Amino acid sequence: MNLTMHELAVIEGIIETMTEVAAANRLSRISRLDLVIGKMHQLVPDMLEFSFETCTQGTVAEKCKLVIDWRPVIVTCRDCSNRSEIIDSIFICPHCGSFRLNTESGKELYIKSITGE
Amino acid sequence: MDIVLMKNVLDRNQNKADENRLRLSERGILMINIISSPGAGKTSLLEKTLAHFSGILKIAVIEGDIATDRDARRLQPYNSQIIQINTEGGCHLDSHSIAKAFEHLDLDKLQLIIVENVGNLVCPAEFDLGENHKIAVISVPEGDDKPVKYPLLFRESSAIILNKTDLIPYTNFSLEQFRNYVRELNGSIPVMEISCTTGSGLSVWFDWIRAQIKEKGVPA
Numbered sequence A: 001m002n003l004t005m006h007e008l009a010v011i012e013g014i015i016e017t018m019t020e021v022a023a024a025n026r027l028s029r030i031s032r033l034d035l036v037i038g039k040m041h042q043l044v045p046d047m048l049e050f051s052f053e054t055c056t057q058g059t060v061a062e063k064c065k066l067v068i069d070w071r072p073v074i075v076t077c078r079d080c081s082n083r084s085e086i087i088d089s090i091f092i093c094p095h096c097g098s099f100r101l102n103t104e105s106g107k108e109l110y111i112k113s114i115t116g117e
Numbered sequence B: 001m002d003i004v005l006m007k008n009v010l011d012r013n014q015n016k017a018d019e020n021r022l023r024l025s026e027r028g029i030l031m032i033n034i035i036s037s038p039g040a041g042k043t044s045l046l047e048k049t050l051a052h053f054s055g056i057l058k059i060a061v062i063e064g065d066i067a068t069d070r071d072a073r074r075l076q077p078y079n080s081q082i083i084q085i086n087t088e089g090g091c092h093l094d095s096h097s098i099a100k101a102f103e104h105l106d107l108d109k110l111q112l113i114i115v116e117n118v119g120n121l122v123c124p125a126e127f128d129l130g131e132n133h134k135i136a137v138i139s140v141p142e143g144d145d146k147p148v149k150y151p152l153l154f155r156e157s158s159a160i161i162l163n164k165t166d167l168i169p170y171t172n173f174s175l176e177q178f179r180n181y182v183r184e185l186n187g188s189i190p191v192m193e194i195s196c197t198t199g200s201g202l203s204v205w206f207d208w209i210r211a212q213i214k215e216k217g218v219p220a
Helices: A006-024 A045-055 B011-027 B042-053 B070-078 B095-102 B151-156 B165-170 B175-186 B202-216
Strands: A030-038 A065-071 A074-077 A083-085 A101-105 A109-116 B002-008 B030-036 B059-065 B081-086 B112-116 B133-139 B159-163 B191-193
Touching: A006 A030, A006 A045, A006 A109, A006 B002, A006 B011, A045 A065, B002 B011, B011 B030, B011 B095, B030 B042, B030 B202, B042 B059, B042 B070, B042 B112, B042 B159, B042 B202, B059 B070, B059 B095, B070 B081, B081 B095, B133 B151, B151 B175, B159 B175, B175 B191, B191 B202
Parallel strands: A030 A065, B030 B112, B030 B133, B059 B081, B059 B112, B133 B159, B159 B191
Antiparallel strands: A030 A109, A074 A083, A074 A101, A109 B002
């Protein structure tokens, strides 16, 4: 499947996993998919929903409910050790002004769980 | 039935990328992944790079485009191994296509692989190919606020190249504003301001490559 558009490229990975899990667990229908997505990924929620709905038609996950836990971008400063949430992509420590930041959260992109029967 | 997975969505790509990385590391080969919008000057940058290092470094290029081999043909005169991948609609290269490209390269004769990714600032940032460094290239006509619109790429990159600096007098591009935006996104990486057309600033890029080769301990 050659998919264009950013959201579709991500959906391709999800559908592959759902199909494998359904086969391994003999699920005839997947009713719910829980995803964890960090806000660093430039994924538009509406496009993701739309792509998901479109691509799951005719599969074991057709009409599956998509639940997304969006994670904020949190960094730890290597200079003052404070943790902060990054807003508006300004990656400067609000406490000490350092650029030296470790990203603790915001880059997640994983399937938390699949519900089916 | 609830099945708890905690599985990375891009697992399949990541696993192959890790394999690619290991394979290159075992041979002491450095790989750089160049990412930009269409038309920012990736191929021009490669032309200058291959010309400069001809006879000095053993370089191969993996060229990614949706269609045609026009870019690969531009690079033919420079005496390096060039592999063209056509994604036929795919908006980014992935680690599996890079692994396939390795099959056509004589890895024993290489020190550096440069990947020219498909022109796109979004998806390529998500798909690890197994490279040592991502380089973001942006060009003056795209506007000085471009980095803010693509935070993931600019955070993930080891260096940023601003190309077409010769066009600054003809646009409303503010170098100061651009440098501020980049500083806010990723203040610890080098920003190289170049013009492939005039040659200005290219030596900084060549020196950066030399420094990475040295740091990685790439065998001569």
